[in-house]
Amino acid sequence: MTEFLESVLRGLGTGSVYALLALGFVIIYKATRVISFAQPAFMLAGAVLVTYLVGPVGFWLAVLIAALLTAGLALGVERVAVRPMVGRPAFVVAIITLGVDVAVRVVVNGFIGLDVRHVGDPWGLRTVAIPGTGIDLQQRHLGAFLTTAVLIAALFAFFRFTRMGLAMRAAAYDQEAALAQGVSVGAVFALAWGLAGGLAAVAGTFAAAGASVDAGLWLIALTALPVIILGGLDSLPGAVVGGLAVGTIQELAASYQQHAPWLGGNVSVITPYVLMLLVLLVRPYGLFGTREVERV
Amino acid sequence: MGRHRSSISDVRRIGSGTLALLLCGALVACRGGDAETDASGLKTDVGVTSEPCPEAVDKNKGCIYLGIISDLTEGPFRALAVPITDAQKAFWKRVNTAGGIGDHEVDVTRYIRDNKYNPQTHNQVYQEIKPNVLALAQTLGSPTTAAILADMKASNVVAAPAAWTSAYAFEDVIVESGANYCLESMNALDYAREAYGVKSVLAVHLAGDYGDDAAAGAKLAAQSLGLTFNAVKTDSGADKQAGAIGAILSGRPDLVILTMGPADAAAIVGQAAARGFTGRFIGTSPTWNPALLQSAAAPALLARYEQTAPWDSWGTDTPGHQALRAALGGVTPNEGYTSGWVWSYPMKAALTKAVAGGDLTRAGLVAAVKSLTSVDYEGMLPAGAGNYAAGPNEGAVRVTAVYRPDRAAPTGTKQVRPLFTGPTAKAYTLDGPCYAKL
Numbered sequence: 001m002t003e004f005l006e007s008v009l010r011g012l013g014t015g016s017v018y019a020l021l022a023l024g025f026v027i028i029y030k031a032t033r034v035i036s037f038a039q040p041a042f043m044l045a046g047a048v049l050v051t052y053l054v055g056p057v058g059f060w061l062a063v064l065i066a067a068l069l070t071a072g073l074a075l076g077v078e079r080v081a082v083r084p085m086v087g088r089p090a091f092v093v094a095i096i097t098l099g100v101d102v103a104v105r106v107v108v109n110g111f112i113g114l115d116v117r118h119v120g121d122p123w124g125l126r127t128v129a130i131p132g133t134g135i136d137l138q139q140r141h142l143g144a145f146l147t148t149a150v151l152i153a154a155l156f157a158f159f160r161f162t163r164m165g166l167a168m169r170a171a172a173y174d175q176e177a178a179l180a181q182g183v184s185v186g187a188v189f190a191l192a193w194g195l196a197g198g199l200a201a202v203a204g205t206f207a208a209a210g211a212s213v214d215a216g217l218w219l220i221a222l223t224a225l226p227v228i229i230l231g232g233l234d235s236l237p238g239a240v241v242g243g244l245a246v247g248t249i250q251e252l253a254a255s256y257q258q259h260a261p262w263l264g265g266n267v268s269v270i271t272p273y274v275l276m277l278l279v280l281l282v283r284p285y286g287l288f289g290t291r292e293v294e295r296v
Numbered sequence: 297m298g299r300h301r302s303s304i305s306d307v308r309r310i311g312s313g314t315l316a317l318l319l320c321g322a323l324v325a326c327r328g329g330d331a332e333t334d335a336s337g338l339k340t341d342v343g344v345t346s347e348p349c350p351e352a353v354d355k356n357k358g359c360i361y362l363g364i365i366s367d368l369t370e371g372p373f374r375a376l377a378v379p380i381t382d383a384q385k386a387f388w389k390r391v392n393t394a395g396g397i398g399d400h401e402v403d404v405t406r407y408i409r410d411n412k413y414n415p416q417t418h419n420q421v422y423q424e425i426k427p428n429v430l431a432l433a434q435t436l437g438s439p440t441t442a443a444i445l446a447d448m449k450a451s452n453v454v455a456a457p458a459a460w461t462s463a464y465a466f467e468d469v470i471v472e473s474g475a476n477y478c479l480e481s482m483n484a485l486d487y488a489r490e491a492y493g494v495k496s497v498l499a500v501h502l503a504g505d506y507g508d509d510a511a512a513g514a515k516l517a518a519q520s521l522g523l524t525f526n527a528v529k530t531d532s533g534a535d536k537q538a539g540a541i542g543a544i545l546s547g548r549p550d551l552v553i554l555t556m557g558p559a560d561a562a563a564i565v566g567q568a569a570a571r572g573f574t575g576r577f578i579g580t581s582p583t584w585n586p587a588l589l590q591s592a593a594a595p596a597l598l599a600r601y602e603q604t605a606p607w608d609s610w611g612t613d614t615p616g617h618q619a620l621r622a623a624l625g626g627v628t629p630n631e632g633y634t635s636g637w638v639w640s641y642p643m644k645a646a647l648t649k650a651v652a653g654g655d656l657t658r659a660g661l662v663a664a665v666k667s668l669t670s671v672d673y674e675g676m677l678p679a680g681a682g683n684y685a686a687g688p689n690e691g692a693v694r695v696t697a698v699y700r701p702d703r704a705a706p707t708g709t710k711q712v713r714p715l716f717t718g719p720t721a722k723a724y725t726l727d728g729p730c731y732a733k734l
Binding site: 125136211251265 | 369372374378379532541567569572585587591592
């Protein structure tokens with residue numbers, strides 16, 4: 001039982017990173033109806049920025065500055081590469097974001113250099129014991145989970161209680177109607193990209209906490225794709241639940257895979273995709289996605 | 297009608313143009329394919345010119361072009377590959393400064409390509425440079441080199457590999473150096489049994505003939521020594537090690553043999569130790585990167601990890617190591633430099649022998665390799681190393697050194713066991729690639 005609970009807690013830590021990444025994908029999708037494949041590059045850029053900033057300013061301030069700078073980078077990409085494509089098919093814009101992803105990663109890889117880099121998080125691989133349970137929890141997983149919880153609460157408050165949040169929800173529901181009501185849809189697009197960039201930077205930092213930053217870190221962001229399909233492409237709660245579910249299932253699969261050796265040595269790598277397929281079989285729009293109705 | 301005639305003539309023009317292009321292409325593809333004999337009686341074909349090298353020391357000498365295909369930008373071994381390549385440039389510069397190979401100098405700078413540690417890319421760039429090079433001064437990676445090996449054999453392209461799979465002992469076109477992963481793992485088990493009394497072993501390895509070869513060596517040694525053995529395959533990527541860590545924690549072996557990249561190894565050692573694993577780890581040489589001593593896994597690496605190596609490290613005092621340090625000046629020490637330097641000696645010996653035999657064609661170079669009975673490694677490997685004429689088993693180098701992480705050492709590791717051949721590796725008959733026995 002202890003092993004099971006420890007696996008679940010590790011999974012929630014890993015899943016928090018997936019949830020932050022998935023939120024970025026969903027925010028951009030809801031605002032612009034485009035899946036941005038540039039999120040992996042923003043994630044890598046944010047983590048690399050932290051590795052440079054952590055020495056001079058400390059970990060938390062480094063994360064904040066890196067998130068702001070990455071949000072700025074995302075805003076720039078939106079203004080230069082995506083905004084001129086408004087009105088074009090979403091597929092075309094998605095392909096442009098793929099190009100942006102490759103270009104940004106090539107530049108960022110130059111700043112990684114030959115050796116691995118470190119985000120200098122305060123936790124390393126230390127654990128904390130939960131009193132009376134015999135359960136050891138890695139501090140970095142606790143840090144990731146709590147930080148994600150705070151960010152999600154802030155995001156939901158922003159969407160619920162602020163004018164800009166309301167404008168973003170309106171634009172997500174019907175862009176033309178929102179425009180007619182005086183909502184600046186351009187500002188909504190820009191803010192969506194900025195938020196997604198900032199979230200990706202925080203996710204990248206926590207993905208590298210206790211480990212290291214190398215050019216392959218961006219691959220973690222690809223796990224967010226089954227997460228958003230699983231949770232529902234246009235659902236913020238779906239992104240959070242999907243991320244946590246995928247992280248947990250992955251860790252459980254890794255912990256118990258020795259009971260099914262016929263599945264191979266590293267079955268946890270494919271569990272997000274298996275889970276996604278299983279959910280899509282019964283809920284084609286994901287767990288929380290909006291069912292589309294088309295008249296023919 | 298006029299338009300029709302014009303259209304026919306256009307078609308003919310396009311057709312004849314296409315034919316001309318194809319003929320040109322065929323001619324280019326065959327360029328250098330015919331052997332020539334120069335005034336000194338030296339027979340040459342591809343990749344050898346009478347014109348000087350681009351960065352020639354002596355403009356009166358011709359040029360031998362060697363290609364380099366390495367993991368230079370985004371693959372998992374780039375931290376080793378870049379210094380390997382720099383060391384090879386320095387090695388051949390030293391050879392050229394010392395008079396070159398006969399009436400030729402050697403260029404390894406014009407045809408350098410990045411494989412991104414991807415077999416398809418490796419094959420693509422190999423095909424690009426193949427018409428212009430005599431041989432390959434470096435082909436990095438076991439799975440990547442496997443993608444071009446058949447073509448190399450068909451075209452008589454000799455290569456110095458930046459890898460140690462046991463299959464190379466059976467290939468005439470490969471001039472390998474040092475103990476292969478299989479024999480290295482056997483020595484690792486002999487060492488661990490003697491030093492720590494281990495009774496159970498788990499090999500965590502990448503798929504393919506890098507990881508499989510080391511795991512097979514560990515399996516064969518475990519069988520010979522009566523140890524319990526298990527193996528688990530993993531994937532490249534620090535985030536993909538949860539399965540391997542789970543296998544280590546559930547099996548609780550005394551020793552884990554690691555064959556993967558440095559970030560993967562650090563993730564496994566660090567997280568397994570954080571979750572209470574108290575066994576030992578030994579990684580093959582590509583698992584180490586000095587930057588890991590700055591990572592969160594550093595305490596676990598310092599306490600539980602050791603690394604095997606096929607030759608002595610950067611700071612050793614052999615003539616070869618001294619020449620390496622002198623040639624590279626004030627670079628930050630890195631074992632990639634040492635490896636790149638060592639791997640170049642047999643190519644130099646083969647080229648020298650081919651020139652001495654008057655046949656510097658590709659086929660002549662293969663014949664020279666097959667007749668090499670020793671290579672002068674300037675003390676970096678024991679005397680007798682480089683005996684390609686003796687065949688796979690008799691010619692195999694079987695020595696391994698063991699290192700442990702040490703913050704004070706120039707490359708982050710300190711020797712704990714000098715080059716040795718364990719009883720298991722010594723008794724093993726290399727009768728085929730080890731990975732086939734996993």
